[in-house]
Amino acid sequence: MASSTRGPVTLSPRADLTLRPPAPFDFDTTTSKPSTLPDPTTRHEPGTHWQTIRGDGQLPGLRLRADGALYEWVSVLALLQMATAGRLSKMVHAVFDNYGTRVGFDGHELHAFWQTRDIAAAGEEPLRALELGYRAKSLVRIAESMLEGGYDEDAIRAMDRGQARKALLRLYGIGPASVGYLLYQTFHHYDxxxxxxxxxxxxxxxxxxxxxxxxxxxxxxxxxxxxxxxxxxxxxxxxxxxxxxxxxxxxxxxxxxxxx
Structure with missing residues:
Protein backbone atom coordinates (compact mmCIF):
# COMPACT_ATOMS: atom_id res chain seq x y z
CA MET A 1 0.00 0.00 0.00
CA ALA A 2 1.31 3.46 -0.86
CA SER A 3 2.28 6.32 1.34
CA SER A 4 -0.93 8.06 2.44
CA THR A 5 -0.59 6.57 5.93
CA ARG A 6 2.79 8.32 6.39
CA GLY A 7 3.41 12.02 6.84
CA PRO A 8 3.07 14.22 3.77
CA VAL A 9 5.91 14.76 1.33
CA THR A 10 6.99 18.36 1.80
CA LEU A 11 7.63 20.32 -1.39
CA SER A 12 9.93 23.34 -1.55
CA PRO A 13 9.30 26.42 -3.71
CA ARG A 14 11.18 26.18 -7.01
CA ALA A 15 9.80 28.84 -9.35
CA ASP A 16 7.18 31.57 -9.68
CA LEU A 17 5.27 32.40 -12.85
CA THR A 18 2.83 35.29 -13.04
CA LEU A 19 -0.13 35.13 -15.45
CA ARG A 20 -2.56 38.01 -15.92
CA PRO A 21 -5.52 36.85 -18.02
CA PRO A 22 -7.05 39.73 -20.00
CA ALA A 23 -10.78 40.37 -20.03
CA PRO A 24 -13.13 38.62 -20.54
CA PHE A 25 -11.06 35.82 -19.00
CA ASP A 26 -11.09 35.52 -15.24
CA PHE A 27 -8.78 33.59 -12.91
CA ASP A 28 -11.37 31.92 -10.66
CA THR A 29 -13.78 30.91 -13.39
CA THR A 30 -10.87 29.58 -15.46
CA THR A 31 -9.09 27.55 -12.77
CA SER A 32 -12.06 26.37 -10.68
CA LYS A 33 -14.33 23.56 -11.91
CA PRO A 34 -17.29 23.43 -9.53
CA SER A 35 -19.05 20.75 -11.59
CA THR A 36 -16.17 18.32 -10.92
CA LEU A 37 -16.65 16.23 -7.81
CA PRO A 38 -14.18 17.20 -5.04
CA ASP A 39 -10.99 15.15 -4.99
CA PRO A 40 -7.91 15.32 -2.76
CA THR A 41 -5.55 16.52 -5.52
CA THR A 42 -6.93 20.04 -5.69
CA ARG A 43 -8.08 22.92 -3.53
CA HIS A 44 -9.50 26.25 -4.61
CA GLU A 45 -10.09 29.52 -2.82
CA PRO A 46 -10.99 32.84 -4.44
CA GLY A 47 -7.80 34.06 -6.05
CA THR A 48 -5.72 30.92 -5.46
CA HIS A 49 -5.77 27.36 -6.83
CA TRP A 50 -3.56 24.51 -5.61
CA GLN A 51 -3.00 21.35 -7.64
CA THR A 52 -0.73 18.32 -7.49
CA ILE A 53 0.40 16.43 -10.59
CA ARG A 54 2.76 13.60 -11.47
CA GLY A 55 5.08 13.78 -14.45
CA ASP A 56 8.25 11.92 -15.43
CA GLY A 57 8.64 10.55 -11.92
CA GLN A 58 8.48 14.03 -10.38
CA LEU A 59 5.88 15.30 -7.93
CA PRO A 60 5.44 19.06 -8.31
CA GLY A 61 2.75 21.23 -6.80
CA LEU A 62 1.10 23.99 -8.80
CA ARG A 63 -1.23 26.86 -8.16
CA LEU A 64 -2.91 26.45 -11.52
CA ARG A 65 -5.25 23.78 -12.80
CA ALA A 66 -3.40 21.05 -14.76
CA ASP A 67 -5.37 18.45 -16.73
CA GLY A 68 -4.54 14.88 -15.75
CA ALA A 69 -2.76 12.48 -18.04
CA LEU A 70 -4.78 10.00 -20.09
CA TYR A 71 -4.14 7.23 -17.55
CA GLU A 72 -5.52 9.37 -14.74
CA TRP A 73 -8.66 10.25 -16.68
CA VAL A 74 -9.29 6.64 -17.68
CA SER A 75 -8.89 5.52 -14.05
CA VAL A 76 -11.32 8.12 -12.74
CA LEU A 77 -13.84 7.31 -15.48
CA ALA A 78 -13.64 3.63 -14.51
CA LEU A 79 -14.75 4.65 -11.01
CA LEU A 80 -17.45 6.90 -12.44
CA GLN A 81 -19.35 4.11 -14.19
CA MET A 82 -22.83 3.51 -12.78
CA ALA A 83 -22.07 5.52 -9.63
CA THR A 84 -24.03 8.35 -8.05
CA ALA A 85 -22.22 11.53 -7.07
CA GLY A 86 -22.06 10.55 -3.42
CA ARG A 87 -20.80 7.03 -4.13
CA LEU A 88 -18.18 8.29 -6.57
CA SER A 89 -16.83 10.79 -4.06
CA LYS A 90 -16.43 8.06 -1.43
CA MET A 91 -14.66 5.70 -3.84
CA VAL A 92 -12.26 8.36 -5.14
CA HIS A 93 -11.30 9.42 -1.61
CA ALA A 94 -10.84 5.79 -0.56
CA VAL A 95 -8.36 5.10 -3.35
CA PHE A 96 -6.47 8.33 -2.76
CA ASP A 97 -6.32 7.74 1.00
CA ASN A 98 -4.85 4.28 0.50
CA TYR A 99 -2.75 4.62 -2.68
CA GLY A 100 -2.18 8.31 -3.28
CA THR A 101 0.73 10.34 -1.94
CA ARG A 102 0.10 13.03 0.64
CA VAL A 103 1.80 16.26 -0.34
CA GLY A 104 2.32 19.41 1.70
CA PHE A 105 3.17 22.73 0.05
CA ASP A 106 2.33 26.40 0.42
CA GLY A 107 0.59 25.69 3.73
CA HIS A 108 -1.82 23.11 2.32
CA GLU A 109 -1.96 19.33 2.34
CA LEU A 110 -3.30 17.54 -0.75
CA HIS A 111 -2.96 14.15 -2.41
CA ALA A 112 -1.06 13.39 -5.58
CA PHE A 113 -2.49 10.83 -7.99
CA TRP A 114 -1.60 7.23 -7.22
CA GLN A 115 1.21 5.62 -9.16
CA THR A 116 0.37 3.05 -11.79
CA ARG A 117 2.71 0.42 -10.37
CA ASP A 118 1.08 0.62 -6.92
CA ILE A 119 -2.35 -0.25 -8.30
CA ALA A 120 -0.98 -3.05 -10.48
CA ALA A 121 1.00 -4.51 -7.56
CA ALA A 122 -1.94 -4.29 -5.16
CA GLY A 123 -4.19 -6.49 -7.26
CA GLU A 124 -7.95 -6.70 -7.22
CA GLU A 125 -8.81 -7.89 -3.69
CA PRO A 126 -7.40 -4.95 -1.68
CA LEU A 127 -9.25 -2.58 -3.98
CA ARG A 128 -12.50 -4.51 -3.57
CA ALA A 129 -12.04 -4.11 0.18
CA LEU A 130 -12.40 -0.36 -0.42
CA GLU A 131 -15.95 -1.09 -1.68
CA LEU A 132 -15.14 -0.38 -5.31
CA GLY A 133 -17.01 -3.46 -6.53
CA TYR A 134 -16.27 -4.52 -10.12
CA ARG A 135 -14.37 -1.25 -10.60
CA ALA A 136 -11.45 -2.78 -8.68
CA LYS A 137 -10.80 -5.13 -11.60
CA SER A 138 -10.99 -2.20 -14.01
CA LEU A 139 -8.38 -0.18 -12.10
CA VAL A 140 -5.95 -3.10 -12.05
CA ARG A 141 -6.46 -3.90 -15.74
CA ILE A 142 -6.00 -0.23 -16.67
CA ALA A 143 -2.77 0.00 -14.64
CA GLU A 144 -1.41 -3.20 -16.16
CA SER A 145 -2.22 -1.97 -19.66
CA MET A 146 -0.46 1.31 -18.95
CA LEU A 147 2.66 -0.49 -17.74
CA GLU A 148 2.60 -2.68 -20.85
CA GLY A 149 2.56 0.38 -23.11
CA GLY A 150 -1.12 0.22 -24.02
CA TYR A 151 -1.72 3.98 -23.86
CA ASP A 152 -0.25 5.89 -26.81
CA GLU A 153 -1.67 9.33 -26.09
CA ASP A 154 0.35 11.09 -28.79
CA ALA A 155 -0.91 8.71 -31.47
CA ILE A 156 -4.52 9.30 -30.44
CA ARG A 157 -4.01 13.08 -30.54
CA ALA A 158 -3.00 12.76 -34.21
CA MET A 159 -6.29 11.02 -35.10
CA ASP A 160 -9.58 12.55 -36.18
CA ARG A 161 -12.54 12.20 -33.81
CA GLY A 162 -13.87 8.99 -35.35
CA GLN A 163 -10.49 7.28 -35.26
CA ALA A 164 -9.78 8.52 -31.73
CA ARG A 165 -13.16 7.25 -30.54
CA LYS A 166 -12.44 3.76 -31.86
CA ALA A 167 -8.97 3.75 -30.29
CA LEU A 168 -10.25 4.92 -26.91
CA LEU A 169 -13.08 2.38 -26.86
CA ARG A 170 -10.44 -0.35 -27.06
CA LEU A 171 -9.07 0.78 -23.69
CA TYR A 172 -10.25 -1.36 -20.79
CA GLY A 173 -13.07 0.23 -18.83
CA ILE A 174 -14.03 2.82 -21.46
CA GLY A 175 -17.57 2.73 -22.82
CA PRO A 176 -19.85 4.94 -24.95
CA ALA A 177 -20.43 7.48 -22.16
CA SER A 178 -16.91 7.76 -20.78
CA VAL A 179 -15.32 7.99 -24.24
CA GLY A 180 -17.16 11.28 -24.72
CA TYR A 181 -15.51 12.75 -21.63
CA LEU A 182 -12.09 11.71 -22.93
CA LEU A 183 -12.67 13.04 -26.43
CA TYR A 184 -13.75 16.43 -25.09
CA GLN A 185 -11.68 16.88 -21.92
CA THR A 186 -8.39 15.30 -23.00
CA PHE A 187 -8.39 15.50 -26.81
CA HIS A 188 -10.45 18.68 -27.31
CA HIS A 189 -13.05 17.39 -29.74
CA TYR A 190 -15.68 19.98 -28.88
CA ASP A 191 -18.50 18.17 -30.67
Whole structure:
Protein backbone atom coordinates (compact mmCIF):
# COMPACT_ATOMS: atom_id res chain seq x y z
CA MET A 1 0.00 0.00 0.00
CA ALA A 2 1.31 3.46 -0.86
CA SER A 3 2.28 6.32 1.34
CA SER A 4 -0.93 8.06 2.44
CA THR A 5 -0.59 6.57 5.93
CA ARG A 6 2.79 8.32 6.39
CA GLY A 7 3.41 12.02 6.84
CA PRO A 8 3.07 14.22 3.77
CA VAL A 9 5.91 14.76 1.33
CA THR A 10 6.99 18.36 1.80
CA LEU A 11 7.63 20.32 -1.39
CA SER A 12 9.93 23.34 -1.55
CA PRO A 13 9.30 26.42 -3.71
CA ARG A 14 11.18 26.18 -7.01
CA ALA A 15 9.80 28.84 -9.35
CA ASP A 16 7.18 31.57 -9.68
CA LEU A 17 5.27 32.40 -12.85
CA THR A 18 2.83 35.29 -13.04
CA LEU A 19 -0.13 35.13 -15.45
CA ARG A 20 -2.56 38.01 -15.92
CA PRO A 21 -5.52 36.85 -18.02
CA PRO A 22 -7.05 39.73 -20.00
CA ALA A 23 -10.78 40.37 -20.03
CA PRO A 24 -13.13 38.62 -20.54
CA PHE A 25 -11.06 35.82 -19.00
CA ASP A 26 -11.09 35.52 -15.24
CA PHE A 27 -8.78 33.59 -12.91
CA ASP A 28 -11.37 31.92 -10.66
CA THR A 29 -13.78 30.91 -13.39
CA THR A 30 -10.87 29.58 -15.46
CA THR A 31 -9.09 27.55 -12.77
CA SER A 32 -12.06 26.37 -10.68
CA LYS A 33 -14.33 23.56 -11.91
CA PRO A 34 -17.29 23.43 -9.53
CA SER A 35 -19.05 20.75 -11.59
CA THR A 36 -16.17 18.32 -10.92
CA LEU A 37 -16.65 16.23 -7.81
CA PRO A 38 -14.18 17.20 -5.04
CA ASP A 39 -10.99 15.15 -4.99
CA PRO A 40 -7.91 15.32 -2.76
CA THR A 41 -5.55 16.52 -5.52
CA THR A 42 -6.93 20.04 -5.69
CA ARG A 43 -8.08 22.92 -3.53
CA HIS A 44 -9.50 26.25 -4.61
CA GLU A 45 -10.09 29.52 -2.82
CA PRO A 46 -10.99 32.84 -4.44
CA GLY A 47 -7.80 34.06 -6.05
CA THR A 48 -5.72 30.92 -5.46
CA HIS A 49 -5.77 27.36 -6.83
CA TRP A 50 -3.56 24.51 -5.61
CA GLN A 51 -3.00 21.35 -7.64
CA THR A 52 -0.73 18.32 -7.49
CA ILE A 53 0.40 16.43 -10.59
CA ARG A 54 2.76 13.60 -11.47
CA GLY A 55 5.08 13.78 -14.45
CA ASP A 56 8.25 11.92 -15.43
CA GLY A 57 8.64 10.55 -11.92
CA GLN A 58 8.48 14.03 -10.38
CA LEU A 59 5.88 15.30 -7.93
CA PRO A 60 5.44 19.06 -8.31
CA GLY A 61 2.75 21.23 -6.80
CA LEU A 62 1.10 23.99 -8.80
CA ARG A 63 -1.23 26.86 -8.16
CA LEU A 64 -2.91 26.45 -11.52
CA ARG A 65 -5.25 23.78 -12.80
CA ALA A 66 -3.40 21.05 -14.76
CA ASP A 67 -5.37 18.45 -16.73
CA GLY A 68 -4.54 14.88 -15.75
CA ALA A 69 -2.76 12.48 -18.04
CA LEU A 70 -4.78 10.00 -20.09
CA TYR A 71 -4.14 7.23 -17.55
CA GLU A 72 -5.52 9.37 -14.74
CA TRP A 73 -8.66 10.25 -16.68
CA VAL A 74 -9.29 6.64 -17.68
CA SER A 75 -8.89 5.52 -14.05
CA VAL A 76 -11.32 8.12 -12.74
CA LEU A 77 -13.84 7.31 -15.48
CA ALA A 78 -13.64 3.63 -14.51
CA LEU A 79 -14.75 4.65 -11.01
CA LEU A 80 -17.45 6.90 -12.44
CA GLN A 81 -19.35 4.11 -14.19
CA MET A 82 -22.83 3.51 -12.78
CA ALA A 83 -22.07 5.52 -9.63
CA THR A 84 -24.03 8.35 -8.05
CA ALA A 85 -22.22 11.53 -7.07
CA GLY A 86 -22.06 10.55 -3.42
CA ARG A 87 -20.80 7.03 -4.13
CA LEU A 88 -18.18 8.29 -6.57
CA SER A 89 -16.83 10.79 -4.06
CA LYS A 90 -16.43 8.06 -1.43
CA MET A 91 -14.66 5.70 -3.84
CA VAL A 92 -12.26 8.36 -5.14
CA HIS A 93 -11.30 9.42 -1.61
CA ALA A 94 -10.84 5.79 -0.56
CA VAL A 95 -8.36 5.10 -3.35
CA PHE A 96 -6.47 8.33 -2.76
CA ASP A 97 -6.32 7.74 1.00
CA ASN A 98 -4.85 4.28 0.50
CA TYR A 99 -2.75 4.62 -2.68
CA GLY A 100 -2.18 8.31 -3.28
CA THR A 101 0.73 10.34 -1.94
CA ARG A 102 0.10 13.03 0.64
CA VAL A 103 1.80 16.26 -0.34
CA GLY A 104 2.32 19.41 1.70
CA PHE A 105 3.17 22.73 0.05
CA ASP A 106 2.33 26.40 0.42
CA GLY A 107 0.59 25.69 3.73
CA HIS A 108 -1.82 23.11 2.32
CA GLU A 109 -1.96 19.33 2.34
CA LEU A 110 -3.30 17.54 -0.75
CA HIS A 111 -2.96 14.15 -2.41
CA ALA A 112 -1.06 13.39 -5.58
CA PHE A 113 -2.49 10.83 -7.99
CA TRP A 114 -1.60 7.23 -7.22
CA GLN A 115 1.21 5.62 -9.16
CA THR A 116 0.37 3.05 -11.79
CA ARG A 117 2.71 0.42 -10.37
CA ASP A 118 1.08 0.62 -6.92
CA ILE A 119 -2.35 -0.25 -8.30
CA ALA A 120 -0.98 -3.05 -10.48
CA ALA A 121 1.00 -4.51 -7.56
CA ALA A 122 -1.94 -4.29 -5.16
CA GLY A 123 -4.19 -6.49 -7.26
CA GLU A 124 -7.95 -6.70 -7.22
CA GLU A 125 -8.81 -7.89 -3.69
CA PRO A 126 -7.40 -4.95 -1.68
CA LEU A 127 -9.25 -2.58 -3.98
CA ARG A 128 -12.50 -4.51 -3.57
CA ALA A 129 -12.04 -4.11 0.18
CA LEU A 130 -12.40 -0.36 -0.42
CA GLU A 131 -15.95 -1.09 -1.68
CA LEU A 132 -15.14 -0.38 -5.31
CA GLY A 133 -17.01 -3.46 -6.53
CA TYR A 134 -16.27 -4.52 -10.12
CA ARG A 135 -14.37 -1.25 -10.60
CA ALA A 136 -11.45 -2.78 -8.68
CA LYS A 137 -10.80 -5.13 -11.60
CA SER A 138 -10.99 -2.20 -14.01
CA LEU A 139 -8.38 -0.18 -12.10
CA VAL A 140 -5.95 -3.10 -12.05
CA ARG A 141 -6.46 -3.90 -15.74
CA ILE A 142 -6.00 -0.23 -16.67
CA ALA A 143 -2.77 0.00 -14.64
CA GLU A 144 -1.41 -3.20 -16.16
CA SER A 145 -2.22 -1.97 -19.66
CA MET A 146 -0.46 1.31 -18.95
CA LEU A 147 2.66 -0.49 -17.74
CA GLU A 148 2.60 -2.68 -20.85
CA GLY A 149 2.56 0.38 -23.11
CA GLY A 150 -1.12 0.22 -24.02
CA TYR A 151 -1.72 3.98 -23.86
CA ASP A 152 -0.25 5.89 -26.81
CA GLU A 153 -1.67 9.33 -26.09
CA ASP A 154 0.35 11.09 -28.79
CA ALA A 155 -0.91 8.71 -31.47
CA ILE A 156 -4.52 9.30 -30.44
CA ARG A 157 -4.01 13.08 -30.54
CA ALA A 158 -3.00 12.76 -34.21
CA MET A 159 -6.29 11.02 -35.10
CA ASP A 160 -9.58 12.55 -36.18
CA ARG A 161 -12.54 12.20 -33.81
CA GLY A 162 -13.87 8.99 -35.35
CA GLN A 163 -10.49 7.28 -35.26
CA ALA A 164 -9.78 8.52 -31.73
CA ARG A 165 -13.16 7.25 -30.54
CA LYS A 166 -12.44 3.76 -31.86
CA ALA A 167 -8.97 3.75 -30.29
CA LEU A 168 -10.25 4.92 -26.91
CA LEU A 169 -13.08 2.38 -26.86
CA ARG A 170 -10.44 -0.35 -27.06
CA LEU A 171 -9.07 0.78 -23.69
CA TYR A 172 -10.25 -1.36 -20.79
CA GLY A 173 -13.07 0.23 -18.83
CA ILE A 174 -14.03 2.82 -21.46
CA GLY A 175 -17.57 2.73 -22.82
CA PRO A 176 -19.85 4.94 -24.95
CA ALA A 177 -20.43 7.48 -22.16
CA SER A 178 -16.91 7.76 -20.78
CA VAL A 179 -15.32 7.99 -24.24
CA GLY A 180 -17.16 11.28 -24.72
CA TYR A 181 -15.51 12.75 -21.63
CA LEU A 182 -12.09 11.71 -22.93
CA LEU A 183 -12.67 13.04 -26.43
CA TYR A 184 -13.75 16.43 -25.09
CA GLN A 185 -11.68 16.88 -21.92
CA THR A 186 -8.39 15.30 -23.00
CA PHE A 187 -8.39 15.50 -26.81
CA HIS A 188 -10.45 18.68 -27.31
CA HIS A 189 -13.05 17.39 -29.74
CA TYR A 190 -15.68 19.98 -28.88
CA ASP A 191 -18.50 18.17 -30.67
CA UNK A 192 -18.05 14.89 -28.73
CA UNK A 193 -21.56 14.67 -27.32
CA UNK A 194 -22.90 11.36 -28.62
CA UNK A 195 -24.13 9.82 -25.35
CA UNK A 196 -25.62 11.46 -22.26
CA UNK A 197 -25.05 9.48 -19.02
CA UNK A 198 -28.12 8.97 -16.78
CA UNK A 199 -27.04 11.43 -14.09
CA UNK A 200 -26.23 14.10 -16.68
CA UNK A 201 -29.64 13.56 -18.27
CA UNK A 202 -31.26 14.77 -15.03
CA UNK A 203 -29.17 17.95 -15.09
CA UNK A 204 -29.80 18.75 -18.75
CA UNK A 205 -33.50 18.03 -18.35
CA UNK A 206 -33.67 20.74 -15.69
CA UNK A 207 -31.52 23.18 -17.63
CA UNK A 208 -33.06 22.75 -21.07
CA UNK A 209 -36.68 21.89 -20.35
CA UNK A 210 -37.25 22.55 -16.63
CA UNK A 211 -38.36 18.94 -16.18
CA UNK A 212 -37.08 16.07 -14.05
CA UNK A 213 -36.44 13.74 -17.01
CA UNK A 214 -35.85 13.92 -20.74
CA UNK A 215 -35.03 11.70 -23.71
CA UNK A 216 -31.21 11.63 -24.14
CA UNK A 217 -31.60 11.65 -27.94
CA UNK A 218 -33.68 14.82 -27.69
CA UNK A 219 -31.00 16.45 -25.54
CA UNK A 220 -28.30 15.63 -28.10
CA UNK A 221 -30.46 16.80 -31.00
CA UNK A 222 -31.32 20.09 -29.30
CA UNK A 223 -27.72 20.75 -28.25
CA UNK A 224 -26.61 20.06 -31.83
CA UNK A 225 -29.24 22.40 -33.24
CA UNK A 226 -28.20 25.18 -30.86
CA UNK A 227 -24.43 24.80 -30.76
CA UNK A 228 -23.39 22.66 -33.72
CA UNK A 229 -19.76 21.55 -33.63
CA UNK A 230 -19.35 23.11 -30.17
CA UNK A 231 -22.15 21.10 -28.54
CA UNK A 232 -19.85 19.31 -26.07
CA UNK A 233 -18.10 22.54 -25.15
CA UNK A 234 -21.46 24.26 -24.62
CA UNK A 235 -22.74 21.39 -22.48
CA UNK A 236 -19.65 21.65 -20.26
CA UNK A 237 -20.17 25.39 -19.81
CA UNK A 238 -23.79 24.78 -18.89
CA UNK A 239 -22.80 22.39 -16.12
CA UNK A 240 -20.00 24.66 -14.87
CA UNK A 241 -22.47 27.55 -14.67
CA UNK A 242 -25.00 25.37 -12.84
CA UNK A 243 -22.52 24.27 -10.18
CA UNK A 244 -21.05 27.77 -9.86
CA UNK A 245 -24.52 29.14 -9.14
CA UNK A 246 -25.04 26.30 -6.65
CA UNK A 247 -21.83 27.32 -4.84
CA UNK A 248 -23.08 30.87 -4.35
CA UNK A 249 -26.72 30.04 -3.63
CA UNK A 250 -27.63 26.37 -3.01
CA UNK A 251 -30.07 24.86 -5.51
CA UNK A 252 -32.33 22.42 -3.66
CA UNK A 253 -32.88 19.89 -6.46
CA UNK A 254 -29.17 19.78 -7.29
CA UNK A 255 -28.24 19.30 -3.64
CA UNK A 256 -30.62 16.33 -3.54
CA UNK A 257 -28.95 14.80 -6.61
CA UNK A 258 -25.46 15.26 -5.17
CA UNK A 259 -26.41 13.64 -1.86
CA UNK A 260 -27.95 10.62 -3.58
Missing amino acids: ALDTVPPWDVKLYARLLYDTEAADPDRIIADMTARYGRFRALASAYMLEDLFARHQHEPIAWLADEIRT
